[in-house]
Amino acid sequence: MKSQFLVFGKLIVILSLAALLAPVSLASAAGPAFESSLVCGGCHEATHRNWNASLHALSFTNPIFQTAYQKAYTETGGEAKKYCLRCHAPTVQVTGDYDAKLAITREGVTCDFCHTIVSVDLKNREKPFVSEPGKVKRSVLKDATSPHHQTKYSADFASSKLCAGCHAFDNRHGVSVGNTYNEWLGSPYAKEGKQCQSCHMKEIPGATANEGGRNTIHDHSLSHNIASMNDAVVVTIKQFQRTSDRLGVKVMVTNDRAGHSIPTGTPERRLVLEVRSHDASGAVLEVHKREYHKTIVDADGNVVSSDGDVFLNGVKIVSDNRLGPKESREESVVFSQKTGRIDSVSADVYFSYQALVTGKTEMRIPVFNTRTKTTQ
Numbered sequence: 001m002k003s004q005f006l007v008f009g010k011l012i013v014i015l016s017l018a019a020l021l022a023p024v025s026l027a028s029a030a031g032p033a034f035e036s037s038l039v040c041g042g043c044h045e046a047t048h049r050n051w052n053a054s055l056h057a058l059s060f061t062n063p064i065f066q067t068a069y070q071k072a073y074t075e076t077g078g079e080a081k082k083y084c085l086r087c088h089a090p091t092v093q094v095t096g097d098y099d100a101k102l103a104i105t106r107e108g109v110t111c112d113f114c115h116t117i118v119s120v121d122l123k124n125r126e127k128p129f130v131s132e133p134g135k136v137k138r139s140v141l142k143d144a145t146s147p148h149h150q151t152k153y154s155a156d157f158a159s160s161k162l163c164a165g166c167h168a169f170d171n172r173h174g175v176s177v178g179n180t181y182n183e184w185l186g187s188p189y190a191k192e193g194k195q196c197q198s199c200h201m202k203e204i205p206g207a208t209a210n211e212g213g214r215n216t217i218h219d220h221s222l223s224h225n226i227a228s229m230n231d232a233v234v235v236t237i238k239q240f241q242r243t244s245d246r247l248g249v250k251v252m253v254t255n256d257r258a259g260h261s262i263p264t265g266t267p268e269r270r271l272v273l274e275v276r277s278h279d280a281s282g283a284v285l286e287v288h289k290r291e292y293h294k295t296i297v298d299a300d301g302n303v304v305s306s307d308g309d310v311f312l313n314g315v316k317i318v319s320d321n322r323l324g325p326k327e328s329r330e331e332s333v334v335f336s337q338k339t340g341r342i343d344s345v346s347a348d349v350y351f352s353y354q355a356l357v358t359g360k361t362e363m364r365i366p367v368f369n370t371r372t373k374t375t376q
């Protein structure tokens, strides 16, 4: 990845000059252009509505990406566009529109990019997909006919490989900053043959096409989906010791339902466990916290704490205590009884994102909560 950046340093200058001189539609002269999701949505209304709510649809325009991208762009004198956009606006791989002048670029991970993928080669880390925009749209239906395009069955669409091209990434120093695919490869789910799609693109009611379609679609709303996160982590509390001044509990935290580590993806994500003691009225007496995350440092040993820095400046993973797929971790927590008589203990698990938009903003997404009465 490092060499890619260095090599592109020179290339970019030439390319961006060419872009200034040439008309914007340079790419379409070379072959058929990608079609807008709005065209697809004319017939695939249910899927379009579904995708429109996904982070794939927002992968270029969302303010969290834009903030990090602008920082990376400035710090690298523009080189970052070659690196970031190949996943966040993947049509640029074919159109060469690295300055985002075409509307299709701003559609992010759009219908026609995925559905014209003809092959996936994960060994080619910089360009794993070959996407050939044109009349043939591929996916998992074996006998589909459409008035607008040709169709072709492709087994890749039912495989994690299709996701891996973007959901496994090293930064420019070769540090594995996000590697959902490899976490999954080593999991029991991969051995059972359960792919990313088995959990993230379930069959839901809806017409594949307004006319002549069937009545279930695969869910395209890939995002921070609260429903899929609920109970992804399960927590149980066991009391183990009570003395006149202390109460000890054991808390078991299990990654019950994610096919990869929790949290996965960019290291900005933290999973937080909060264990609290309460008195008989329910008031909180004491709080203990545990955090599960991956910590990456820069060349000076400082923790890098924004997505942009992680991609640009992270040189080493110094710790990683995330919960692996199906892993259970036991945490011991000791409460003092001096703060008041403990009547119950509760635990919450939530995701905390320190997203950098204009300043740091914390977002919390609840995952699990439980409360148990203590015994005398």
Ligand code: HEC
Binding pocket: 035, 036, 037, 039, 040, 041, 042, 043, 044, 111, 112, 115, 137, 138, 139, 140, 141, 142, 143, 144, 145, 146, 147, 148, 149, 151, 152, 153, 208, 209, 211, 212, 213, 214
């Ligand atoms: C004029 C209507 C129409 C338009 C526009 C249209 N499609 Fe389709 N498409 C269909 C119909 C009908 C089917 C067949 C559905 C079925 O058999 O259940 C289909 C099937 C598909 C399939 C399944 C292919 C397979 O073999 O698995 C894909 C993928 C697809 N379309 C993608 C797209 C994309 C991407 C666009 C926009 C670039 C698009 N379609 C635009 C009508 C349309």
Ligand code: HEC
Binding pocket: 055, 056, 058, 059, 060, 062, 065, 086, 087, 088, 090, 109, 114, 162, 163, 164, 165, 166, 167, 196, 197, 200, 201, 222, 223, 224, 225, 265
């Ligand atoms: C062309 C690249 C690309 C492909 C292929 C791709 N993704 Fe993504 N995906 C992204 C990007 C980029 C984002 C982040 C969007 C953002 O938040 O800015 C994302 C976001 C997501 C999210 C939401 C993550 C979150 O932070 O909540 C899920 C879930 C997801 N993808 C699953 C999948 C699955 C499953 C597949 C395979 C069927 C897949 N993706 C294929 C690029 C891709």
Ligand code: HEC
Binding pocket: 037, 040, 041, 044, 047, 048, 049, 051, 052, 056, 109, 110, 111, 112, 114, 115, 139, 140, 141, 157, 158, 162, 197, 198, 201, 208, 216, 217, 218, 219, 220
């Ligand atoms: C990240 C890549 C990706 C994007 C973006 C994407 N799809 Fe799909 N699509 C898939 C995959 C993967 C499947 C098969 C899922 C499975 O087998 O579990 C699929 C299946 C389909 C099918 C076959 C019917 C079905 O639901 O299984 C149609 C039609 C379709 N997509 C249309 C669209 C349209 C229209 C858009 C944009 C509004 C879109 N897709 C965006 C990856 C994508």
Ligand code: HEC
Binding pocket: 160, 163, 164, 167, 180, 181, 182, 184, 189, 194, 195, 196, 197, 198, 199, 200, 223, 224, 225, 228, 229, 232, 257, 258, 259, 260, 261, 262, 263, 264, 265, 269
């Ligand atoms: C056994 C089911 C299962 C499988 C298989 C699975 N996932 Fe997940 N995934 C989940 C659950 C549950 C969550 C929510 C918990 C979390 O965010 O870690 C999740 C979360 C995610 C997120 C982060 C969403 C967020 O908001 O933080 C991404 C990205 C993702 N999965 C991508 C993938 C990819 C890519 C694959 C295949 C390589 C995959 N998943 C395989 C169940 C699964």
Ligand code: HEC
Binding pocket: 055, 062, 064, 065, 068, 069, 072, 080, 083, 084, 085, 086, 087, 088, 165, 166, 167, 168, 169, 178, 180, 264, 265, 266, 307, 308, 311, 312, 355
């Ligand atoms: C190999 C593909 C890939 C490359 C290259 C890549 N990203 Fe991402 N990025 C993703 C995926 C996939 C996600 C969402 C899921 C996750 O966290 O794994 C994501 C998530 C993000 C997020 C979090 C967005 C949110 O909605 O929370 C930011 C910010 C981000 N990327 C910025 C960048 C920047 C800046 C660059 C270039 C320096 C870059 N990315 C390069 C694939 C990529």
